[in-house]
Amino acid sequence: MTADVTRESVDLRIGGVVREIARLGDGDDHVAELLDRLVGETVSCIxxxxxxxIAVVFDGRTFTAAASAPAIEPINDEQFAVDEGPCLHAARTGRVIEADCTRADERWPEFGGAARQAGVRSMLCAPIHVGKAPVGSLTLFSLSSDLLAEREGRVLELLANAVGDALDRQRRRRTLEETIAGLHDAMDHRAPIEQAKGILMALRSIDADAAFAALSTESQRTNRKLRTVAAEFVQSVSAAAPTGDDPGGTPVA
Structure with a gap:
């Protein structure tokens, strides 16, 4: 899909992702999954x-909340370490920020090495707000093109608003500080969920969405956290590893 994608088509795609995750659950693990899917949809839209x-920058806390590729985290980590860079700039100023990563930028002179090492040519960052509070930024990375606010910015802001709305729904049940802390905790415990999804995909020949749905269904049925269900499933498969089969009595529906 090109940068000229219509607002209506983006709304439909993003709305579908949001509704699907909302149907499965609304805990912190589900929010982390939602953000993960949204960054994937963003790449396919632009x-x-x-x-x-997605970088979270809130109340002294900085972390990567979602990434479509492993190369993104070192770029964000460099910004967090030197306390400057385009993602932080967008979050703090509330403006869409363009960055040419092929050269040093006087706005953030200590940033850039990690982006160049990853082969990133340009970045485009849009602020994320929950209500009126800035909480981070949604960033595009291009390896070969110049990302421009006048071309990609409109769709990027629309997608950043979708992220803000997803976090806002959580904030209605608790404070924004608790919402961000819950998301950070979910990121710290995401590994077993990703492992369980991968195992289910391989064993049952299903896609990632169906694998997550299976884990979520079991989480709701047993009234346990999704990460707990996932960790127990991974452990059960590891115990049955010599057979190579989907273990009997698996906790996942």
Whole structure:
């Protein structure tokens, strides 16, 4: 899909992802899954983007909340370490920020090495707000193109608003500080969920969405956290590893 994608088509695609995750559950693990799917949809919506990531910058806390590729986290980590860079700039100023990563930028002179090492040519960052509070940024990364606010910015802002709305729904049940802390905790415990999804995909020949749905269904049925269900499933498969089969009595429906 090109950068000229219509607002209506983006709304439909993003709305579908949001509704699907909302149907499965509304805990912190589900929010983390939602953000993961949204960055994937963002890359598919914007032709010039090779990667997409979400950086949280709130109340002294900085972390990567979602990334479409492993190369993104070192770029964000560099910004967090030197306390400057385009993602932080967008979050703090509330403006869409363009960055040419092929050269040093006087706005953030200590940033850039990690992006160049990853082969990133340009970045485009849009602020994420929950209500009126800035909480981070949604960023596009291109390996070969110049990402421009006048071309990709409209769709990027629309997608950033979708992320803000997803976090806002969580905030209605608790404070924004608790919402961000819950998301950070979910990111710290995401590994077993990803492992369980991968195992289910291989064993049952299903896609990632169906695998997550199976884990979520079991989480709701047993009234346990999704990460707990996932960790127990991974452990049960590891115990049955010599057979190579889907273990009997698996907790996942």
């Amino acid at each position: 032709e010039a983007a090779d990667h997409c990531g």
